[in-house]
Amino acid sequence: MLSFLDLGVPAALADVLAADGKTEPFAIQRDTLPDSLAGRDLLGRGRTGSGKTIAFALPLVARLSASGTRRQPGRPRGLVLAPTRELATQIAATIKPLAEAVGMRVTTVFGGVSQRPQEQALRGGVDIVVACPGRLEDLMKQGIVSLGAVEIAVLDEADHMADLGFLPGVTRILAATPAGGQRLLFSATLDRGIDALAKRFLSSPVSHEVDEASVPVGEMTHRVLVASDADAKKKLVEDLASGTGRRILFTRTKHHAKKLAKQLTAAGIPSVDLHGNLGQNARERNLAAFGADPANGGVRVLVATDVAARGVHVDDVELVVHVDPPVEHKAYLHRSGRTARAGAAGTVVTLMLPEQRRDVKDILRKAQITVGLEDVTPAIVDELVGDRAPKIKTVPVAQQQNKPKAKPAARGGAADASQPASRDGGRRRGRGNGGDAARRTDSAHRGDGGQRRSGGQRHEAGRADAAHSRSQGSQTRYSTQTGAPSAHSRQGEQGAARGRAGSRRASRPQGR
Incomplete structure (x- = not known):
């Protein structure tokens, strides 16, 4: 078996x-590293x-470490584009x-959070930027960052970019990078305009495709359960959520994800939600809670829309x-891929x-999943749930924690408690790529066709969603003392x- 050192990876990085x-590279790493380390454009x-x-x-x-170029303010040398x-x-x-091992700096750039820390990082000088397109x-338009010094550009999950309507922005961004730079494009498929993108921006690329059999996944078992009616399905969902291991429950809409997480929590099964209406801080808190040990305050259940179907990697x-059930088979496969990872076994239940029946x-x-439909029986439920975690009397307090605190009124009008003031006295809001992606996905699920909005419409929608998420998006905290808030x-x-x-006092008539 080849090691990373055998493939030409520097010792400092192999040690990390x-x-x-x-210590042992996966198939796609064994196949691509000799070419990518040699500076060739690559399609994986x-x-x-x-x-x-x-x-x-x-x-x-x-x-980048070996190139000898120096870090400059606002001019990253490496760029990675991601959809969420x-x-x-x-x-x-x-x-x-890896970057820290060779003295390099990395920062992220995406919407849904304050722009100022990203500005400060870029102006302080970074080597690599990992960014969402919006x-x-x-x-770039504000002149805060220039891509004129990018030596290596990476596009990850290009097919997901296409699904979310981001390819026009991706095209403009890649066009702003130097033509002679190295470009690496990774995608599960080459449809939806990915092939044209590769032909335009990759120069004599080497193509590598990973055989599915070589991907290190464990045994994935698929089951389809037919509930007799909506009440029976609701009870089944609660049963499936009550096990001791981690589980992700996928819904089509943001509203359903939020509602279901609250219902499960109220039933004694602490749960967190993940969807496009949550602000970035709330997303990170909820993912951290889901990834943490339940003995240390973590939760076992994540209720999510398709925003978690890709790019959310939680072990076990x-x-x-x-x-x-999802609206199309790609979503089914990506959702299901959250389990049976890195050799572990997992179960997928629809x-x-x-x-x-016909749609499923x-x-x-x-x-290409062959599985029979099963009527729900107690024996099947017990088999799927396994050991049940003890229910906890929980008191959600997110609503109290997230009430906007009143701020002193600014001169000339009331202060907007939901937004920080920008330097020019206005309210600064960023475009949330992950939020945009979830809104597009959820709108398609609702049946409105997922029509693409203009930049201005997306900006206004982002403002509304950001305000909503600040008021309702915090992670729920729980009291584990039975019946005690x-x-x-x-x-x-x-x-x-x-x-x-x-x-009441304010509403009483006042004497003269």
Whole structure:
């Protein structure tokens, strides 16, 4: 078996991987590294979980480290484009230890968070930027970042970019990078305009496609359960969520994800949600809670829309539940790929009502999944759930924690408590790529065709979503004492009572 050193990876970077337990390269890494480390343009095809991130992170860091060019303010030397905030964050987390080992800096650029820290990082000088297209284009237009010094550009999950309507922006961004730079493009498929993108920006690329059999996945078991009616399905969802291992429950809409997470929490099964209406801080808190040990405050259940179907990598997810069957087979495969990763086994359960039989069979046929439909029985439920976690009497207090605090009124009008003031006295809001992606996906699920909005419309939608997420998007905290609200909850109730009393006093007629 070849090692990373055998493939030409510098010893300093191989040591970083070894310290993380990565000593043997995956197939896509073995195939692509000799070419990418030699500076050739590359087109890599492989599904999520094949090891693509390390396959492009190593040549990106190694070649920039050896290039001899110096870091300049606002002019990164390496660029990675990703379709969602979650994926951008996880890519950056993989690249940073490698970059730090050779004295290089990495930062992320995406919407849904304040622009100022990103400006400061870029002006301080970074070597590699991992970005979502929307915010990066904003910063380019403002003159905060220039791509004229980019030596290596990477496009990850290009097919997902196409699905979300980001290819025009991606095309403009790649056109702003020097023509002679190295370009690495990774995609599961070459349809939806990806082939044209590769032909335009890649020069004599080497193509590598990972055989599915070589992808290190564990045994994935597929089951389809037919619930007799909506009430039976609701009870089944609660049962499937009650196990001791991590599980992700997928819904079609943001509203359903939020509602279901609250219902499960109220039923004693602490859950967090992940969807496009959440602000970035709330997303990160909820993902951190889901990834943490339940003994240390973590939760076992994540309720998500398709925003989590790609780019969210949490170890040891033993069960994926399609609470709402997806609208097409690609979403089924990407959702299901959250389990049975890195050699671990996992189960995928699709829940359906009798009237959904034809649609579910069509999705499974296109996904090339052969599995029978099963009526729900107690024995099947017990088999899928396994050991059940004890239910916890929980008191959600997110509403009290997330009430906007009143700020002193600014001169000339009331202050906007939901937005920080920008330097020019206005309100600065960024475009959230992950949020845009989820909104497009969810709009398609609702049946409005997912019509692409103009930049101005997306900006206004982003403002509304950002305000909403600030008021409702925080991770729920729980009191584990049966029937007892947490201290935050009691404080929130006392504050609410004082507010009601104040309102009553204000409404009484005042004497002269």
